[in-house]
Amino acid sequence: MSNSSKAVVSFIVGAAVGVAVGYFLNSDKKDELVEKLRYQSDKLKDRFKKRKEQFEDAIENELA
Structure with a gap:
């Protein structure tokens, strides 16, 4: 996928989320x-x- 098509897909996804x-x-x-x-x-x-x-309890038990 080229950079321009990635940019278009990103724009469309961003617009959909915004809407x-x-x-x-x-x-x-x-x-x-x-x-x-x-x-x-x-x-x-x-x-x-x-x-x-x-x-934290497991660490404390291992160190004891």
């Missing part, structure tokens, strides 16, 4: 979408926190 974001930010479902994203990010944050604690 989708604009649509959701201007729609009535914006608050619902934001709430879902907040919930999912909180779940992900909790999972990472648990993994971090497990990793």
